[in-house]
Amino acid sequence: MNTASQHVPAKPLAGWRVLVPRGGPWGDGVAASLRRQGATPVIAPLINFAPTNDQAALERSLADLAAGAFDWLTVTSATTVDVLYAYRAIVPASTKIAAVGETTAAALLAVGYRVDLVPDDDNSAAGMAEQLIGLEPEPRDILTLRSEIAKPVLTNMLSEAGHRVRSVVAYRTVGVPVTDRIAEDVRSGRINAILVTSGSVAEQVHAQFPHVPSTTLIAAIGPRTAKDARRAGLPVDVVAETQTVDALIDAVARFSLPHAADEFAPRTGALPLPHQD
Secondary structure: OOHHHOOOOOOOOOOOEEEEOOOHHHHHHHHHHHHHOOOEEEEOOOEEEEEOOOHHHHHHHHHHHHOOOOOEEEEOOHHHHHHHHHOOOOOOOOOEEEEOOHHHHHHHHHOOOOOOEOOOOOOOHHHHHHHHHHHOOOOOEEEEEEEOOOOOHHHHHHHHOOOEEEEEEEEEEEEOOOOHHHHHHHHHOOOOEEEEOOHHHHHHHHHHOOOOEOOOEEEEOOHHHHHHHHHOOOOOOEEOOOOOHHHHHHHHHOOOOOOOOOOOOOOOOOOOOEOOO
16 A cells, blocks of 8 residues: 555644533543644533532442442443542542443543443443443442432342442532633634533533534534434534544544634624524
8 A cells, every 4th residue: 555645634633623511620631632633622511510409318428438338339421520529539449430431431530530340332321230230240239329310220220130229319410601702603613513422411502502503513422422412403413433532533533624713713704504403
């Protein structure tokens, strides 16, 4: 093969402005990955967590976790990692940590926790439960931290398999309004791509950006998130092959920059056509 004829840009996302929908250590890590590819990341947290309505139950469970009461801790979202980090939760060496997917695993690693299990194929609560059940034939003590709106799939499957499960609501998911500048950047097409990393993020993208130009790429981190995004009303343009940040960025990098996006360009003039519902 004549490799000299292959013109692969060193930074395939040069000129792109990409909206990163979460802040914190995870958002900073995504932003760093985008910069390495030449893009300009725009960190705009669209969701945050609000305290659980049962603070006492959460604090008691985290104290038991630190004391070594559990064999496993299951983490099903990056937001759960935010809660662990906010409480400075201690996970002893005797407790293994299962992350639902690579995004959650990356969030755990970013704030100093280890990861002992990520489902091989199905990055979902059911996939995590199946793999844990396969690994642990004997009953174990498992702490599952979840959002207020999460379905009890993981808890039910583990309990039916004979494990002792304590299911605790760790947080409530709330939307975070973006600044007027970012809203205008999306509306005007200055944002070239929006990363959608969860169903909650998808709902906020749809609610906060009612007129996304057709030239703006909407990229979902995996098939399940893409399904949730379409259900929320978003026209997903590309889906990452695996549920990782690197795969998501690579999926965006396969596209050509649709138009010049000079952040200092005049704000007047014709706008790109919005997506049609």
